[in-house]
Amino acid sequence: MNLMKRNYVLTIRKHGFSSFFCSLNSVDCLNNIFSLQYLLFQFISIFIFAQIFAPLSKSITKFAATLVLADGTVFKGTSIGKIGTTTGEICFNTGMTGYQEVFTDPSYYGQILVETNVHIGNYGIHTDEIESDSIKISGLVCKNFNVPFSRKQSGLTVQDYFATNNIIGIADVDTRELVRHVRSKGAQNCIISSEEKSVDELKAELAKVPSMEGLELSSKVSTEKVYYLGNKDAAKRVAVLDLGVKKNILRSLVERDCYLAVFNGKTSFDEMMKFKPDGFMISNGPGDPATMDYAVETVKTILEKNVPMFGICLGHQILAEANGIATFKMHNGHRGLNHPVKNVIKGHCEITSQNHGFSVKAEDVAKNTNVEVTHINLNDNTIEGIRLKNKKAFSVQYHPEAAPGPHDSRYLFDDFVRMME
Numbered sequence: 319m320n321l322m323k324r325n326y327v328l329t330i331r332k333h334g335f336s337s338f339f340c341s342l343n344s345v346d347c348l349n350n351i352f353s354l355q356y357l358l359f360q361f362i363s364i365f366i367f368a369q370i371f372a373p374l375s376k377s378i379t380k381f382a383a384t385l386v387l388a389d390g391t392v393f394k395g396t397s398i399g400k401i402g403t404t405t406g407e408i409c410f411n412t413g414m415t416g417y418q419e420v421f422t423d424p425s426y427y428g429q430i431l432v433e434t435n436v437h438i439g440n441y442g443i444h445t446d447e448i449e450s451d452s453i454k455i456s457g458l459v460c461k462n463f464n465v466p467f468s469r470k471q472s473g474l475t476v477q478d479y480f481a482t483n484n485i486i487g488i489a490d491v492d493t494r495e496l497v498r499h500v501r502s503k504g505a506q507n508c509i510i511s512s513e514e515k516s517v518d519e520l521k522a523e524l525a526k527v528p529s530m531e532g533l534e535l536s537s538k539v540s541t542e543k544v545y546y547l548g549n550k551d552a553a554k555r556v557a558v559l560d561l562g563v564k565k566n567i568l569r570s571l572v573e574r575d576c577y578l579a580v581f582n583g584k585t586s587f588d589e590m591m592k593f594k595p596d597g598f599m600i601s602n603g604p605g606d607p608a609t610m611d612y613a614v615e616t617v618k619t620i621l622e623k624n625v626p627m628f629g630i631c632l633g634h635q636i637l638a639e640a641n642g643i644a645t646f647k648m649h650n651g652h653r654g655l656n657h658p659v660k661n662v663i664k665g666h667c668e669i670t671s672q673n674h675g676f677s678v679k680a681e682d683v684a685k686n687t688n689v690e691v692t693h694i695n696l697n698d699n700t701i702e703g704i705r706l707k708n709k710k711a712f713s714v715q716y717h718p719e720a721a722p723g724p725h726d727s728r729y730l731f732d733d734f735v736r737m738m739e
Contacts, residue, residue, distance in 0.1 A: 382395075385491060398463045399487045400485060401486070405508070407506070409429050416655065416722045419447055421454070427454045429455060436493075443467075444469070460491070535603070541560045554575065555595045558580040558581065563599075600627060627711040645677065654671070654672060658697065689706060
């Protein structure tokens with residue numbers, strides 16, 4: 319690629335298409351908008367755009383990129399998405415599919431995602447396969463980044479999707495080596511950069527990034543205004559405390575004849591009760607549950623009034639905190655579509671979708687005579703579900719709504735509906 323074309327590509331990937339056209343349309347041309355010179359310049363601009371950027375839908379111009387971990391480990395690769403620098407806590411997802419759902423899961427807010435599946439982007443982007451209104455990951459690390467896609471229903475490449483949403487990433491990384499390192503050393507912050515910065519400069523920037531432990535992030539992804547979903551004449555009304563809710567949780571309730579009101583995570587119990595709900599859903603979300611006193615107090619009030627309640631992921635941890643059960647930061651967390659969980663009440667196993675870096679303390683659960691363990695993780699025996707013996711409340715650490723799957727745990731939504739009867 320010649321220097322001029324390289325500079326145009328960098329302009330697009332750093333600043334977007336508007337900056338590109340501003341760079342082409344000089345002030346002199348704008349001052350002579352009706353001149354032949356300007357019209358000719360516009361024609362040349364469009365021709366250059368077509369020659370340079372039409373091929374970008376099928377390929378990507380590769381520039382050097384660097385990944386630096388907090389422990390000083392450095393990985394080299396090539397840039398994807400927008401040119402720039404981003405930081406966050408590194409985590410890995412072992413799912414073989416569903417990358418778009420993962421990118422848009424609000425629970426990933428503030429995290430840089432490593433995809434262990436070797437190919438990312440091969441089936442493109444579909445507008446219906448989102449779990450929130452925007453990409454929530456802070457960055458992406460992968461092995462093979464595929465720009466062309468094979469699925470006819472898709473309308474966008476992952477590269478275009480990332481560029482539009484200002485997402486920075488790195489490809490051509492040995493993700494096997496990286497994941498083995500994170501599994502051994504544990505979760506830590508990292509930085510990705512495709513700018514001309516030295517490793518020492520990146521380490522200095524990374525040192526300023528706060529640890530995920532102690533961060534309250536749910537308020538950054540919760541809805542600002544209440545909204546409603548479903549049929550107003552549905553059999554049940556559910557108030558959803560949005561701590562970073564995934565769309566498929568809402569769909570799963572609507573499919574079971576529930577009318578939903580989705581509230582900001584800091585909404586009071588009394589305000590939500592104006593909706594006259596038959597039950598409460600406490601959603602998933604990002605951040606450290608130990609920092610979320612506002613949600614814990616709301617859940618305590620719901621328990622006092624004994625209104626049926628179902629918590630998922632962060633909602634599970636908040637229910638635990640409301641019952642005096644502490645949470646802790648895991649070594650590297652659970653993220654993927656293939657985590658085996660045992661329902662100890664029914665005696666059967668489920669393959670589950672998971673995304674969490676915190677868990678509830680088993681020793682605290684054992685001390686609480688009102689709390690019963692319902693599910694355990696078969697990989698590490700961590701607590702995956704609890705229910706209260708004296709209240710209409712239960713929760714699970716994993717994602718029963720799992721999109722695109724697996725669907726082994728959908729019965730939990732049916733259990734919740736029956737609890738509201």
